[in-house]
Amino acid sequence: MPTIAHYHRPPDLDTVWGLLRDAEGSARLLAGGSDLVLRCPPEVDTLIDLSAAGLAGVSVRPDGSLAIGAMTTFSDLLVAAPVTDHLGGLLHDVLADFGSVLHRNQATVGGHVARARMSDLIPGLLAADAEVVVRTEDTSTRALADHLAAPPTTHVLTEVRLPVARGPAAGAFTRFSRSAFDHALLNVACVVHLDAGVVRTARVVVGETGVLGRRLRAAEAALTGRPLTEATIQAAAQAVVAELDPRQDALASADYRRHLAGVGTRRCLQRAAERLGEVA
Ligand SMILES: Cc1cc2nc3c(=O)[nH]c(=O)nc-3n(C[C@H](O)[C@H](O)[C@H](O)COP(=O)(O)OP(=O)(O)OC[C@H]3O[C@@H](n4cnc5c(N)ncnc54)[C@H](O)[C@@H]3O)c2cc1C
Numbered sequence: 001m002p003t004i005a006h007y008h009r010p011p012d013l014d015t016v017w018g019l020l021r022d023a024e025g026s027a028r029l030l031a032g033g034s035d036l037v038l039r040c041p042p043e044v045d046t047l048i049d050l051s052a053a054g055l056a057g058v059s060v061r062p063d064g065s066l067a068i069g070a071m072t073t074f075s076d077l078l079v080a081a082p083v084t085d086h087l088g089g090l091l092h093d094v095l096a097d098f099g100s101v102l103h104r105n106q107a108t109v110g111g112h113v114a115r116a117r118m119s120d121l122i123p124g125l126l127a128a129d130a131e132v133v134v135r136t137e138d139t140s141t142r143a144l145a146d147h148l149a150a151p152p153t154t155h156v157l158t159e160v161r162l163p164v165a166r167g168p169a170a171g172a173f174t175r176f177s178r179s180a181f182d183h184a185l186l187n188v189a190c191v192v193h194l195d196a197g198v199v200r201t202a203r204v205v206v207g208e209t210g211v212l213g214r215r216l217r218a219a220e221a222a223l224t225g226r227p228l229t230e231a232t233i234q235a236a237a238q239a240v241v242a243e244l245d246p247r248q249d250a251l252a253s254a255d256y257r258r259h260l261a262g263v264g265t266r267r268c269l270q271r272a273a274e275r276l277g278e279v280a
Pocket of ligand 1: 100
């Protein structure tokens with residue numbers, strides 16, 4: 001257990017960054033604290049509380065994209081109509097069954113993404129082509145996928161952005177777990193963008209397979225350029241089963257997870273088709 005000797009609650013982001021940089025690894029940012037309380041490294045003696053730094057809230061940017069402040073809780077996100085309506089309700093699917101009400105009141109989007117472990121939200125964000133805004137010495141905006149592949153060692157994640165969809169688009173998310181409170185054995189998020197009745201671009205992301213969220217390119221290719229019919233959906237689900245190399249552990253075999261991925265993909269794509277008013 002670490003002994004916390006210093007607690008700061010800075011009023012702005014510049015002060016947050018200055019404290020974090022100067023602490024040289026002995027400080028941690030405190031968001032909801034739900035993860036930090038379980039795994040704070042012993043060398044940490046300083047907490048920097050983000051609650052007064054002005055990082056909470058959802059807004060619509062001038063280009064129509066959505067900005068979700070890092071300190072936005074899951075409960076606040078669940079009642080933010082621009083977010084829950086986005087892509088036909090993709091993130092509503094994620095959030096409606098996320099942890100418990102108590103947990104959703106406490107946990108934040110920024111803490112969740114920064115923690116980057118077993119996640120229901122990250123596959124949904126990857127399917128939505130989310131970006132993150134990251135503060136180090138500079139402020140930069142990068143694709144979430146790039147950020148997760150190589151996060152800066154010391155940084156403050158300030159915002160998650162969801163780009164505006166051009167033309168008809170919808171997504172859906174589903175998860176499989178032994179009980180509502182267990183971590184998912186596997187989850188799936190899909191997004192399709194249509195153009196004149198055919199799929200222009202597709203995202204199929206499977207999580208909990210040993211990586212946080214993996215895009216299944218063969219499944220996306222099986223959808224692209226085709227109408228969103230039951231046959232197309234079946235082909236995409238089969239491509240997921242063929243392409244996925246999931247983990248095996250005490251909870252589920254790799255074969256079972258592969259099967260779940262196919263079922264989850266079919267369900268997500270059927271729900272996305274319904275949301276688009278397409279007959280699946
Ligand atoms: C009871 C329970 C149920 C859960 N259920 C689910 C579930 O159903 N699905 C699921 O996917 N997950 C679930 N989780 C995981 C949970 O969502 C995460 O623990 C939570 O989102 C972390 O957010 P936080 O705000 O509490 O982060 P914190 O614990 O405050 O921080 C987590 C880490 O991120 C760092 N950090 C925090 N904010 C930032 C920032 N802005 N920039 C950079 N670094 C930062 C902290 O220093 C720390 O290292 C559950 C966890 C619990 C305890």
